[in-house]
Amino acid sequence: MNIEQFKGLARLPKFAIPSHYDLHLKLDLSAACTFSGTVKINLSITEKTNFLVLNANQLQVHQALFTTSGNQQYCPSDVVVDDDDEVVVLVFDETLCVGEGLLGIEFSGKLNEHLKGLYRCTYVDEGVKKNMADTQFEAADARRCFPCWDEPALKATFKITLDAPSELTTLSNMPIIDEKLDGNIKTVYFEETQVMSTYLVVVVVGLFDHIEDTTADGVKVRAYCPVGRSDEGKFALELTIKSLDIFTKYFSTPYPLPKLDMVAVPEFAAGAMENFGLIVYRDNEMLYSDSKSTARRKHRMSIVVAHEVAHHWFGNLATMEWWTHLWLNEGFATWVSYMATDNLFPEWNIWTNFLRETTGGLSLDALEQLHPVEVEVHHVHGVEQVFDDIGYRKGLAIIRMLQGYLGDDIFQVRKFTF
Ligand SMILES: [Zn+2]
Structure with a gap:
């Protein structure tokens, strides 16, 4: 050797x-x-x-x-x-x-x-x-x-x-x-x-200021914001607490850690990252101002926050064996973020946005060089390429179809009795 x-x-x-x-x-x-x-x-x-x-x-x-x-x-x-x-x-x-x-x-x-x-x-x-x-x-x-x-x-x-x-x-x-x-x-x-x-x-x-609150199950949730801007963390804090409550019930599995923090940082490559117990957001994805931010920003934030919180169950607790199955991780987190947002704000009819969401996946899917949702990753240098609209948006569309085909009760396995 x-x-x-x-x-x-x-x-x-x-x-x-x-x-x-x-x-x-x-x-x-x-x-x-x-x-x-x-x-x-x-x-x-x-x-x-x-x-x-x-x-x-x-x-x-x-x-x-x-x-x-x-x-x-x-x-x-x-x-x-x-x-x-x-x-x-x-x-x-x-x-x-x-x-x-x-x-x-x-x-x-x-x-x-x-x-x-x-x-x-x-x-x-x-x-x-x-x-x-x-x-x-x-x-x-x-x-x-x-x-x-x-x-x-x-x-x-x-x-x-x-x-x-x-x-x-x-x-x-x-x-x-x-x-x-x-x-x-x-x-x-x-x-x-x-x-x-x-x-x-x-x-x-x-250097941060922070605000905090606690879920019904006693999980401490804190939002770390740039100094002097903690008011702008209130909406993300509220969304995180409500999402934790929704997912705890939906998955019939408690959130596994004593705390969930979130932090807004000025320079970040993605929108957010679901690190176990500390979600990192690019600051404009986490901060919301009642007087300055748009309704579109509010919709986007709900989806992103619910997506990152949802990853604490699939992704963080249950994890893909290898990056080939990333689409399951991201497709599910995206699908369930719509479910949670629809539950929290039924007046938004957020599922109508789902069609717009899948457009990015359809455009990529139309190219000659398309790849399947499940991508063989042969070397670490190819890993980053699987984080694209096929994994997130086509993944979301497939999971939405599966849920529609099976029906809610069967899809949410715990409601299904053998
Ligand atoms: Zn994700």
Whole structure:
């Protein structure tokens, strides 16, 4: 065996499977905008191997050590970082045996300006432009922040610790359990997540005002807005609470986390992202002003907020095995967002908008180079291309047809009695 066998692979080899990540990130938001970190990954070695192969992209790996449950330590003789394939291969002279162990890695990187992975954006504080940090990991960019098994099916729990400037708000998937101050830097400890995919991990560090409320089931919901604009977060907060109540009843499954935060950031590649427990919105998708915003904006916000909240059930709790089935994730979230909006605002007749919504899918579907809703993804470089109107809008149309064909009671399986 040699490391050439890992060139151009579509998927990571499965001779090591992660179950837990203990991730400590240290952010430097001064002009250099760099970060360093350590990650300790609980692994199950399922086949004897001289290699551990995981994802990393644009990271420097400084040190790695594998420790077995019997406390035997293995230091790799070579660490090969391949930025083309976005993998790091740890080569061991001795063979790692089947069993449990802990892989520790020290690494560092630079906050990029490409709106993916861990990236830098800016906010204005009393007329001065300052740096803040945000993440966007879907589909395959968690690997730009920390070395990991970055595939949706390889779920694990995450315990996240952040070092950040003490004057800023730090947000992640879970509530904060402890904080320590050392000069101008605070170390923030977050509660451990439940089992989830790497693409749903999130970290945001910035300056915000927030408002909050609680659902009927006791889930704390907070809306983080730019300083001085928290009034504009009220409509999104209200929509999120109502959507959580609707979906909890519709799916007969409670929302699984103690909190759901949302945050409006100034620079974001998509409209919003359903990170588990912390939805990140481009600011104009989350902020609403009664005096300035249009009725069309109100309709759009209802659809987007319900879509992101709905992903917490399918997508986040139940996840596609691989990106080939992304259309199910996005098609369902879009379909159910119409259902929720129709329930909340029946006077809007929102399903009439559905026809306009599907037009984008029809136009793409008319091209000679069309692809089916279910797309083979052979390499990570092709992943981004499946996030198009075929997946979202044709996916929505197919699910709407299926629901119409089967009828509500059968489609909503729990109402169906065998
Ligand atoms: Zn979505």
